[in-house]
Amino acid sequence: MFVYGNNQRAEDLGGGVTRKVLAHDGGLMQVEVAFEPIERIVTAQIVDWHTASMSPLLLGLASQMRTALDAMLWSGFKLLQVPDTNANSPIAVLSVKTMANGDVNIYIES
Secondary structure (H helix, E strand, O other), X not given: OOOOHHHOOOEEEEOOEEEOOOOOOOOEEEEEXXXXXXXXXXXXXXXXXXXXXXXXXXXXXXXXXXXHHHHHEOOOEEEEEOOOXXXXXXXOEEEEEEOOOOOEEEEEOO
């Protein structure tokens, strides 16, 4: 199944937030996002995942997903490197927050 973003209407979630759901299934993935202050990187790691019941015809796909995703559990990966300075002014990171729509916001001191 292919779903193209330009064919999907944005859904208004309120408060100025919109989203496009391009594709989904009965699966769920939990991801933990953290800021590593010494390395100044925002990291993420898959902490859990689950698929809804699948048709017997898709059991081979479920096995491939399990092999691929289980190997990634708790293995961190870099999302973003935060620089030390901006035009010679230091950048102080106050917090990193994952929003309900999946965006990752970085709050800095101004």
